[in-house]
Amino acid sequence: DTEVTQTPKHLVMGMTNKKSLKCEQHMGHRAMYWYKQKAKKPPELMFVYSYEKLSINESVPSRFSPECPNSSLLNLHLHALQPEDSALYLCASSPLTSDVGNTQYFGPGTRLTVL
Amino acid sequence: AQTVTQSQPEMSVQEAETVTLSCTYDTSESDYYLFWYKQPPSRQMILVIRQEAYKQQNATENRFSVNFQKAAKSFSLKISDSQLGDAAMYFCAYRSPASGTYKYIFGTGTRLKVLA
Numbered sequence: 001d002t003e004v005t006q007t008p009k010h011l012v013m014g015m016t017n018k019k020s021l022k023c024e025q026h027m028g029h030r031a032m033y034w035y036k037q038k039a040k041k042p043p044e045l046m047f048v049y050s051y052e053k054l055s056i057n058e059s060v061p062s063r064f065s066p067e068c069p070n071s072s073l074l075n076l077h078l079h080a081l082q083p084e085d086s087a088l089y090l091c092a093s094s095p096l097t098s099d100v101g102n103t104q105y106f107g108p109g110t111r112l113t114v115l
Numbered sequence: 116a117q118t119v120t121q122s123q124p125e126m127s128v129q130e131a132e133t134v135t136l137s138c139t140y141d142t143s144e145s146d147y148y149l150f151w152y153k154q155p156p157s158r159q160m161i162l163v164i165r166q167e168a169y170k171q172q173n174a175t176e177n178r179f180s181v182n183f184q185k186a187a188k189s190f191s192l193k194i195s196d197s198q199l200g201d202a203a204m205y206f207c208a209y210r211s212p213a214s215g216t217y218k219y220i221f222g223t224g225t226r227l228k229v230l231a
Contacts, residue, residue: 031217042206042221043160056217088158094217102210102217103150106160 003027004107006091012113015081021110023074023091032074033104034066035090043090049074050096081114088112117142119209121222128197129230135182136192136225138207148210149190150219151181155203163205166190194227202229 004025013019023032031050035043048056049068063085065077074091088111092104118141128134140149151163166174166183173181178195194201207222 033217040204040224040226042224045218048217050217090160092160102148102212103162103165104219105162106152108157108159111158 004091004093004105006089006107006110008110009108010111010113012115013078013081014115015083017081018077018079020078021076021089021091021112023076023093023107024072025093025105025107026072027093027105028071028095029093029105030071030096031094031102032068033092033094034064034074034076035092036085037088037090037109039088047076078112081112083114086112086114117144117147117209117211117220119207119220119222121205121207121225123225124223125226125228127228127230128194128201130197130199132197133193133195134197134227136194136205136207136227138190138192138222140188140190140207140209140220142188142209142211144211144213146212148212149181149183150208150210151179151190151192152206152208153201153203154206154224155200160206164192197229199229199231202227 007022034046037043046060047066052068067075088109090109091107094102094104147168149166152160164176182191204224208219
C-alpha cells in the first residue's frame with residue numbers, strides 16, 4: 001500500500017478564516033512533507049518532519065503552522081492567508097532508510113483558494 | 116548546489132508511438148538518486164521510475180525506461196507504446212543521499228500530450 005490521503009480535496013477560505021489541511025499515511029514512513037504547488041510549476045518544499053519532529057522549515061510565513069501529532073498524521077494549520085497563497089498543497093511521505101532512495105509518495109493534494 | 120533542467124516545456128506523441136523526455140542535472144556528488152514523477156490533471160504526483168546513481172543498469176518499469184548517462188549527467192525517460200493515460204506533466208527530480216537531506220530538487224517539468 002503506497003497511499004497517502006489528504007483532506008479536504010478543495011478548500012475555499014477568506015483571509016480571516018482559520019482552517020486545517022490533513023494528511024495521513026499508513027506505510028510506516030517516518031518522514032512527512034508539505035509542498036506548495038502553483039499551476040504549471042514544480043512543487044516547492046515547505047516543511048519536513050522526521051520522527052515527528054520538524055526538521056526543515058523553508059522560511060515559510062508563520063500564517064502556515066505545521067503539526068505532526070503522530071507518525072501517521074500531518075496537519076497544516078492555516079490562518080490569515082493571502083490570495084497569493086492559493087495553490088495546490090501536496091503532502092508526501094517517505095521512509096528514512098536509504099535503500100530505496102527515500103522515495104517520496106505523494107497524496108492527491110488539497111486545492112486551496114483564498115478569497 | 117545541485118540543479119535539474121528539463122529543456123522541453125511541452126512534447127507531443129502519437130498514441131502507440133515512443134517518446135523521450137530529457138532531463139539533465141548538475142552535481143558534484145558521486146552517489147545520488149534520480150526520479151521521474153508523473154502528474155496527470157487529477158493532480159497526484161505518481162512515481163514513474165527511480166534510478167540509483169551507483170547502478171549502471173538503466174531502470175525499467177513496464178513501458179517506461181530511462182537512459183542514465185552518469186558522465187553526461189543525463190537522465191532521460193522513454194515511454195514506449197504511448198497511451199492516452201500517459202498525458203500528464205512529468206517532473207524529473209534529484210535527491211542527495213547525504214544524511215539529513217530529504218529535499219528533492221525538481222526540474223521545471225515537461226507537459227506530455229498524447230494524440231489519438
